[in-house]
Amino acid sequence: MSVLEKIEVVDTHTGGEPTRVVIAGGPNLGVGSPAELRARFAEHADAHRSAIVNEPRGSDVMVGALLLPPVDPKCAAGVIFFNNVGYLGMCGHGTIGVAVALGFLGRIGAGVHWLETPVGPVRLTYDGAAGVSLENVPSFRYAHNVSVNVPGIGAVEGDVAWGGNWFFLTHQHGQEIALKNVERLIDAAWRIRRALVAQGVTGKAGAEIDHIELFGPPSSAQCDGMNFVLCPGKAYDRSPCGTGTSAKLACLYADGALKEGQIWRQESIVGSVFKGSVRIVEGQIIPTISGKAYVSGRNTLLLDPHDPFRMGIRI
Ligand code: PYC
Numbered sequence: 001m002s003v004l005e006k007i008e009v010v011d012t013h014t015g016g017e018p019t020r021v022v023i024a025g026g027p028n029l030g031v032g033s034p035a036e037l038r039a040r041f042a043e044h045a046d047a048h049r050s051a052i053v054n055e056p057r058g059s060d061v062m063v064g065a066l067l068l069p070p071v072d073p074k075c076a077a078g079v080i081f082f083n084n085v086g087y088l089g090m091c092g093h094g095t096i097g098v099a100v101a102l103g104f105l106g107r108i109g110a111g112v113h114w115l116e117t118p119v120g121p122v123r124l125t126y127d128g129a130a131g132v133s134l135e136n137v138p139s140f141r142y143a144h145n146v147s148v149n150v151p152g153i154g155a156v157e158g159d160v161a162w163g164g165n166w167f168f169l170t171h172q173h174g175q176e177i178a179l180k181n182v183e184r185l186i187d188a189a190w191r192i193r194r195a196l197v198a199q200g201v202t203g204k205a206g207a208e209i210d211h212i213e214l215f216g217p218p219s220s221a222q223c224d225g226m227n228f229v230l231c232p233g234k235a236y237d238r239s240p241c242g243t244g245t246s247a248k249l250a251c252l253y254a255d256g257a258l259k260e261g262q263i264w265r266q267e268s269i270v271g272s273v274f275k276g277s278v279r280i281v282e283g284q285i286i287p288t289i290s291g292k293a294y295v296s297g298r299n300t301l302l303l304d305p306h307d308p309f310r311m312g313i314r315i
Helices: 034-044 046-053 092-104 179-198 242-254
Strands: 005-014 017-024 063-068 077-082 111-117 120-126 131-135 140-150 154-162 166-170 211-216 225-230 264-267 273-281 284-303
Touching: 005 046, 005 092, 017 046, 017 092, 034 046, 034 063, 034 077, 046 063, 046 077, 046 284, 063 092, 077 092, 092 111, 092 120, 092 131, 092 242, 092 284, 140 179, 140 242, 154 179, 154 242, 166 179, 166 242, 179 211, 179 225, 211 242, 225 242, 242 264, 242 273, 242 284
Parallel strands: 017 063, 077 111, 166 211, 225 264
Antiparallel strands: 005 017, 005 284, 063 077, 111 120, 120 131, 131 284, 140 154, 154 166, 211 225, 264 273, 273 284
């Protein structure tokens, strides 16, 4: 009988967006900061990224979170976030999912904790059940009213902003933000993303803008806006996207449309909501994002050496 490789996971979802938290049996990346280990993961163990999140065990929408021993002793854990095509700097819905998974496992209790991510430490407050608020990394608008010529759509103006990942944010997409339009929204966002690349529009230091965020009016009178976020591997975020909401808050603050401490309620295309606000610390915009996650499974992934798709179907 063949020896099966075993990977222990806790599955959660945050406002409908899944996070698969790897708690044991993940690739051995040695010691280092999450940024160093993310580079090692990509170079030496990328097949495990695919095995964990891609079909047949996962799906395009699944985000993985590999737990690491933290380098900084103030942190409860380190984490590397990854998806169907690669690795993320930070992930808001994923951080909420990781906190709830750590609570489920009894590794943290209600209170304030830190999580070490590849883009810096993130402070979170866990309510001991499903609720988590996270203070994201400093977020900022990098470019205002950038015009890009998008085949099939025309001229689209938007902002480029950082919220832990790079975003292009726009209201000009010609579609109603609604689940019934999801195929058209994916198509519009993907065209915008390709046009940004073709026309050389980037984030700081030439970074690729790999998240596209489209806006429209909310369906609920309790919310301030609805978004649709297309992630790097063409899956759309079911949650309001923590890093995307952070980028939005940075733009609103830059426009004078949001004051320090004022609450912004961001609705996702499936109707889940994140509450956001900003604090200004030494001139930097620090977003706080609050949402809820639920544990949806605890599982042992089995990798059979005879299975031709044991490492997932890689895109
Ligand atoms: O919540 O930040 C987020 C996120 C990024 C990609 C998917 N979700």
